[in-house]
Structures are given as structure tokens and as C-alpha cells.
Amino acid sequence: MISPRGKGLRFLFRDPATTLSVIIIWIFLALFVLVPLVQILAASFTVGGRLSFAEIGKILGNRYEIRAAWDSVLLGTLVGLFGTALGFLFAFTAVRANLSRRWSRLLDTAMILPLISPPFTMAITVIFSFGPSGLITHDLFGLKHFNVYGLGSTLFAETITYFPIAYLTLKAILAGIDPNVEDMAFSLGSSRAEVFRRVTVPLSAPGLANAFLLLFAASLADFATPLILAGNTFPVLPTEAFLQITGMQDLKSGAALSFILLIPSFLVFILQRYWVGRKHYVTITGKSGSQTKFKSVSRLVKWILLAICVMMSLFILYFYVLLVYASLVEAFGANEQFTLSHYVVIFTEGLKAITDTLLISGVSMVLGGLYGVVLGYLITTRRFATRKTMEFISMINYSLPGTIVGIAFLIAFNNPPLALTGTAIIIILCNVSRYGAYGTRSTVAILHQIDPSIEEASSSLGASSSLTFRRITIPLILPALFSSLGIVFIRSMTAISATIFLISVDWTLITVRILENMTELQLGVSAAFSVFVVVVVYVVTLGISLFLRLFRQPGSSEISSFLGA
């Protein structure tokens, strides 16, 4: 009863609560994933109400668009690989190097910055630093005619922006590996390298796959960074789709481009499921002894790792110092006199954007966090008929480039019965349906590590099922809940690709104002808005992590920062 694995269809009728939850989630998915998706597919596969492959054919016949498809896959793969490697390096250092509290705080702070700033912030500071008269390429190294536009800088900016996602995923996995497992290997005579290769890495494989998928998808969906950095010799699909739709008013070929973009997204998604599904590890067992100190890293390696991480962190901090500086001078590069006028502007003219964004992100956080965790919990621990389909469909809005989700929402919800355009609710629903997937993935990852025997043990010791749920299950998934609350909030505060289509005269967002201000030559105002977003999200992040510390269950692993837990 407590662990109804493998009980098949009958379970559906014997557990009304699960049935009800499944039905509610299906209604949500049908309305806010399938309906918009069908609308957008209809746009790319019909001409005058009849089935047609003309749009897709037009793209397949165009060398430039084919190159854009390859470029997107190449960029996504490279961002996935570099980001996962960098994230693993940081996570391993943070969890395994027995760092003092202060060092791990520093790493957490540097990690959090790229994650909590609007995606194109990095792109802009990269231009300032690496262009033909950039602070680093020109002023520091004296390089002239350095071409900043292309694969290199886009890869750099996206890797720096998204690798903290890999860090958080992997830190949770590494922290979840019982040190006793490694201890056993040591006492059996393994060297540190062997333990790393044969215990630590294989145990983190699900996390590595997860991190790669998340980064690949993030890169495939990012239109803003390539828009600013890729130039014209390195076209990528999300940017091409965005330009087709907004610039050429060609929704059909934009939709068709996105359809092509779907193929690599789903391919990686299916690969990842297959891989993680095969290598299934349980490390949080009911039999865990007391935790011991990690022995996996020697003193020398620890300092080397730490040195690399600190240098990277300082490098990241440099970009943010630049951002703060740009927000405090009259005009960056021309009139560098100190001024607070940009902050005055954002708190007067920009005040509406600020309050709207905070309200929308707050509601999205609660709804999206709960939705993601409940969905993740259901598909991992409950067996019901449409489970796999549900997991698949719940990932669609997340895997699709935001540009397409935004346009699809705009078309699907402009008319009754669901006339939602122009309201805050459409932005919230878009956020929930897209970013809830982070919660689902982290819940799945955590639950994969939990032995069902823990719940069984609780009930065989006589605990009632509600007590088991309250005292065992909830504490175990609480870290996933809080990390997903946090990530949904962060994404909602910093998202632009989908929501840029959903803002209206009544509801606007800070990120859209940042992009607008950049094109309006109000660089200082853009920078001030960005700094504001970073500060707010950082404060909320700290708040949740303090709150979570109060709720720590005795015996559960320590949660130093809710994001890394």
C-alpha cells in the first residue's frame, strides 16, 4: 500500500487521491501544453486549412537554415559538455574537498550570480570585454580587430550563464552519495583515483546526464545571447525563428524552424531517459551509518581545485563589477561621472515593471514549484496508465524554445473561451508550464536515490501512512521542493524569450525593459535594472535557505543553501 510499485492499472482505482491529482495535471497539460502546441504545428503544417509540407520543405531546401540547425546542435552540445564539466569541477570541490564554511559560501555566491541575472547581461559585458576595443582584448592585451562575434564568444557567455545549473544538479547528487560507500572502497584498498573513477563518477552518472540535458536545452532555447553575440556567420535556430516571427511576420516559417529545433531536444531527452533509466542507483538507504569525513581528495588536490574555482569565481565577479559600474556612471565609455540617476529612473518610471515582475514571479514560484514537485513525485513513485506520456508531455514547454511557446500562447489564448492575453495569469501559466519542469527533474533525481524500503520500514514499525508521509516522504523531497521554488522564481524573474510575447499594456516585466533600454541607448538604466534583479533574487534565495534551515529534520543531510541541497 505504501509502495505501490508494479501494481499496474488497478492502483488507479484504489487510490482516489492519486487519480484526482493525475486528472488535474492532465487537464493542465492538455490546456497549456497540447493546445498551444497543436496551434503552432497547425501553423507550420497547413496552408489554407490543408496539410502541407511546403514550409518544412522550404527550410530543408535552404542551406543557411540547415547550417543554423547544425550550429544549434553544435552549440548546445558544447555548452552541455563544457558546462557539465565546469559544474562537476565546482560541485566536486564544494562537496568533496572538505572546504571550510567560508570557502563554500564564496563558491555558492559566485555560482549564483550568473543564474540570477537576466541571460543577456553576460552577453553585453562580454562585448565590453572582448570587442575590438574591449577592456580585456584591447586595453589589457593590446589586440586589435579582435572579432567578438561568433561561436567562441557565444559558447563562452552561454557556458558561464548556464553552468551553475549543472553545479546545482551535481552538488545535490554528490552530496546525496553516502560517504560510507567511498569509505568501503578505500578500506578495500582502492586508490583515490580509482574511487573517483569507479565509485564517484558512476554514482553521479544520472546527475551528469541530467545536467547535460538541462544545459543542452537551455542553450537550444536561448535566443538572446546569440542575438547579441553570434553575429551573422554563426546562425542558430532559436534566433532565426525569433527573427522570422518578429521581424518578417512569418509565423509559419518560424514555427517550422522550431519544429526542426524540437528534433534534437527530444532526441537528447529520450537518450537521457534511457541512460538514467538503465543506471539506477540507490544511495540514501535506510541503513546509513553516521557520516564520516570525505577522504576522496588529498590536500594538494584540494588546494589545486580550490585555486581553479576561486580564479573562475573572481572572473565571474569581474563581469558583475562591470555591470554595477555601468549602472553608476552617466554613460559607459563616454561620460564616466558617478550618478544615481539610473536608479531613480527604475524606481519611478520603472516602478510598474518592478511590482508587476515581483508579483508574477512570486505567484509563479509557489504554483510552479508545487506543480513540478507533485508531478515529479507522481511519476517516480506512483504507477498509473499514462505515466510515461505525462512525463514526456510535461517536458515539452520546457524543451521548446521560449519564442515558440510565447507565440503559441499568444495565438491559443487570444480568444474565448480562454481569452487570457493581456492578463498576468497567462505569464504565470507560461512560467509554471515551462519552469515547473526544473522541479520535476530535481524531484525525480532525488527520488531515484531513495530506497523505497525507508517508507516500508516506517510503516512496518507501526507508523500510520500519514505519519510516514509527513515524517519520511516530505523531509526527503523537501530539498527538491525548495530548490524548485527557488529555480522557478529565478527563471520567472530573469526569463524573456517566451514572456516577451505575453507582456501587455497592463503587465510588463523587468527583463523586457532591460532589452528595450539597451536598444534605446539607455545602457545605464539597463544595468541598474539588472543589478536590481540580481539583488532581489539573491535576497529571496538567502531567505528561503534560512527558512529551510529551520525545517531541517534530524538526520537529514545538511542544507547549506537551498539551491545546492
Add this chain to the structure above:
Amino acid sequence: MKTVRGIVVAMLFLVTSLGGLWASGTTEQPATGAAQAVSEGNTLNAYSIWPENWARPMFQEFEKATGIHVNFVRFSSGEALSRVIAEKSNPKVDVLFGGPVETFGAGLKEGVFESYKPPAYSVLDAKYKDPDGYWIAIADDPLCFMSNKKFLQENRLSLPVSWQDLLNPAYKGMIQMADARTSGTAVTRIFSILTIFDRDETKAFDYMKKLRTNVQVYTKSGGGGTIPVGLGQAGAGIFFVVDALNTLQKGYDVAISFPKEGIGQSAEAIALITGAKHPGLAKKLIDWATTADMQNLYAKYEINFVPAYPGVETQKTLADALKGAKIFQIDPVWSGDNRARIVETWVKEVLQ
């Protein structure tokens, strides 16, 4: 079975809060239908293609003059038009404000504008209005060359005064201009080049292909390259004079010049949206914006547009910059008919 009570509670919470929000969202919607014809309230909605820092003072002055509040949000021309088209069956705004005439020509074909001839219509020059009244101009805006002075000095270049000057290899990879897919600036630029080559497309595209080797990047928005040129990340670019003068006024070390062969300009327009929910208020805004009432304010707020209404004086800095420049009007019928085809050719022949 109580094990999943928590799930149910969570789900119920989800649904009720969603429902609650939806309800509160729908009640905020203004009433539609017959009641509205009688009273439209005193707030109208608009998409502005003009940057916020120019549109805001205009709308504030309008409110001062008429008591009507303008609720607005700013989009680039391509984005604004896509939204108006997507919202066609249930329009969210009453007015499309500002933005190059080409955008309005494209929207006209989609049937998103309603004809309205304000009092100023009869006074305005023919180039400043649609013959059927679907759009009407509020300002004019010429293109120009803008160069970074330090870049010119370091490469011993003089200010570019001919389209041919931009082909100089010294500019290799150092020119920025806008992408024709998103920017009205780029479309005006391409039609300028076509005009210079007497509409000989082979010669014109041949020139653009040669220019391509000197282009560092084609930017999304028309003004996207101004700060890079200001900072010396790029050496020069082709922009609307309104953006170029703004860069100069911000204190960047740039210089503005005009090609001796001539360069085009594009009118900035305003239009009433089909099915607008506040047509009466919208018409009042159009009446006000098309006269000297609004266009006299350009100088006060340092907005470097040439007023469209006859007799309104051009602001001094702008007038000085334009002195001696050879500027021509691009035939709106010709550019409207060929816009889509020319942009597509540009994407295929030049960009890719």
C-alpha cells in the same frame, strides 16, 4: 490511502489559487459592447515604437492637454506589428504610435488598421499620409553615416562622404548596421541604396555584397550599433539621424556625415487599430499628434525628428546637422509593393 493526502492538498491549492487569479484577472477587464460606445472612460491603450523616454513625455503632455491617460508599452517595429496582427481578432490596443512608414504599409495589407483622417490630414504633404487615411505621419527621419572619431584618426581616414567610402578595406569588419528582418532602419537603408543605383537591383545588390565584407554584424534594432560605434567596438555605421544625434548628445566621440550621392528618409507614423475598444479617445490622440500641438514639443524634449506638420520648426541641432545634406524621399508605393521581395533577396544574397 492517506499517504497521498498531501498531494491532494497541494493540487487543490494549485487549482484554487489559479482559479482565484483568473477570476481577479477577468474582472479587471473593461466591459465590452454597447455600454462602451456611450462611455470609453479616459484611458486608452497604445503600442509605442518610439522609445519610452520619448513616448512618455509626449503622452504626459497629451494627458495635460486633454485629461486622457495613455496606457502604453514599447516594442520595436517588427515586434509591435506581429502583436497587432496576432491580436487581430481581439485587439488589446487602440493606437500604434510611431515607427517607420514601411511597418504601417505592411500592417495595412494585414487589415489591422482602420482609416481615420484627422483635421491635419488635408494640410499635410502627400508623402506624409496614406491616400486612404490608414496611417498618417507625425515626423520625418533621415538616415546618416556615423563614425567613431578615434577610429578614423587611427586609420587615417577622413569622414565618409560617399557610399563608395564605406567600401575602403580600412573598414574591414568594423561597420555595424541593422538587420533588414527586424529593423525598419535597414529597410530604409536598402531602398536608399536601390534609389542611388536608379533601382537597378543587380548593381545595388552587388554594392551591398561588397559592403558585406566590411560589416562586423547586422544588429536587431536600428540603433543597436550606435553604442558599439560610440565605444569604438565598431568604426562606423548607418543609422537614423535621431539615434546618431542621441549618441552624440550622450557624450560619445562620434561624427555624423551624409553621402554626396544622397540618402533616404522615412516618415514616422500613427494609426488607429481595427476594432479598437476606445476609438473615440484614440482619434483624439491622433488629432493631437498630427498637429503642431505635439510636434512643437520635439525641440523641448530633445527628440531629433523633423516635424511633419508644415511650419513647425526643426530643432536647431538637427537642423544644423542636416544643413547641406542631400536627402530624398523613398517612394512609399514602390517600397511598399517591393518590401517583402527585397528583404527576402537581401537575406539570401547579402546576409547568408
